[in-house]
Amino acid sequence: MTVHKPHQGVRETDGPSTSWFAGVLRQALHRDDPTVSTCRKLSRHVYRLTLATGRPASVVMKRLDPATAHRDRLLVQRWLPAVGLADIGPSLLATVSDPAGDGAWSIYEGLDGHILDQLHPDPEEVDRLVEVVASLHVRFARHPVIAEIRHHGAHLGYGAYVGHLNDAAQALTAVRSRSDVRAHLPSALLADLERVVCRAREDAPSVLALLDRVGGPDTVLHGDLWPKNVMAGPGWLRLIDWDQLGVGPAIYDLSTLLLRLPRGSRRPVLDRYLGHIAAAGWPRPTVDEVVLLSTAAERARLATLAAWRVLDILEAPTGPVAAWAGDELQSISTWWKEIDPRPEEVTATAR
Template structure:
């Protein structure tokens, strides 16, 4: 999921009212909601990519692209397409312009470096090549003949994915990528909201009450959970950092995890906890799964609570602060996933 850039404007029309209209006001205490549309509203077609960029990508592909089909899933701006060459070869290409979509381009450059460092044993599409002319940046991956995980979840597919997460942790511990290169995780937000460190935060706190009255009433307690979360996050595993259904592809025999720009190094259970929080949007109770899964069944309860607090704080703070220029699909997704994490945390507490 693409992160929102710093310095975005906050206005009265900044999207919380849209959330209330589209998702229903309040917290949905009785319902579980649904997973919103998981495709950026800022995708472009292959035909919209400048000719010189197309030519550069085709040189790397080794042939002319005769067909390109945009793909669903994810929130990156720019191109995301399966392409077919005149020779019959196939690949997956995603690309963005630094001048038009600086955040997406920065994530693409980061993903290039991460993808180059991933071991062959990791179930990810192989990065075949990359293009960067200083403005446009493109990643060329092998095409995976699969599909996104079905939503709502089918239990057999969820079980496959849960087993694959265990395998990922085994392969990626210790991390093959230097944690200092990656930096910290995209987690946390309640502490900043509680402190009201800026006018943006002050406006966001007012909107939090519309998204979750319970969170607004317990802001200090959520901030305390977040501020004590460091031990629950510490570890040596390379984590995906955005492990949701729209980044999971299934083939007949394998589970692939795509889109790695938000990877970080930490505790092996963190990706699983955030994924489990999202399954409630399919009407599945995450608690029994967590109690049975090998990555979480022996954890102290406070470790899971800390991850849920950090995760919900990040998502709902960003959603509550988003200006009208931000992709509404992304905001809808953040609100749905943030509420799901918060709901599970509240039930646990």
């Protein structure tokens, strides 16, 4: 789930040609001969290019908005090195502005590895991932560079929790006053979304009190910690795709990881991660508290997603974007009820 992208911010274009990529690479890498032998589209704005000569043997180019590309560069050049974690981040070689438009391209060395298997993750890789994530959280929490990162990154902390729920509530209220929009959306769906968001807002004070008690300090968050954003190979592991980087409590990342891992892999992750943060002197929440805060974090992400989709529909109530956004709202209502970050072994008395 990509949470923070409004539809109008995602420009669909045909991919650039191989010769266009070669020209950009020539300039960006200061090389005369980047003959591109193959070009493969990996995702909507991401391409893998194999180079016929020299090193690196391949690069990955990702089209981003300029602010995100700039932040990516700061992450690699300033922030991760500041806490001694330069080797856990993206393999960024260069950033160039898009000569054809208002975007930018981040150029990464093509990593010769694989993404973490979401269904059957390798336990050793999961262990390494937990070490990396815990180090990221603990080291940045005590480093003054966090002030700079807070300026550039998303605000995912204490105040943002209620903000995300309020945004969704406001968006849904706006739909109620627009009969042209209501005509295209099932009323049961809108009522259902309003109900769950409203209940989450009622529960917010107790969630925030718990967060205050056991959430630990604000730190740097990857922001989209799915296994698919983790690449590994023999003896190494890197977190890629930092497009959602932010600052807030570590549970934000931990919740994403727990929710995207198979239930059977969650308990070792949790025990290991909590051991790390307890060793750093942070409060150690119980399993039940982690489950509660993880559910809240996921609800906040879904609330943001719902607000974006409503915004899409309000701007163009009919047409393909509205139809897609309506389907997304239906999915959000289902996902909301399915949130379940519990590890397998949890019982009512587990602590």
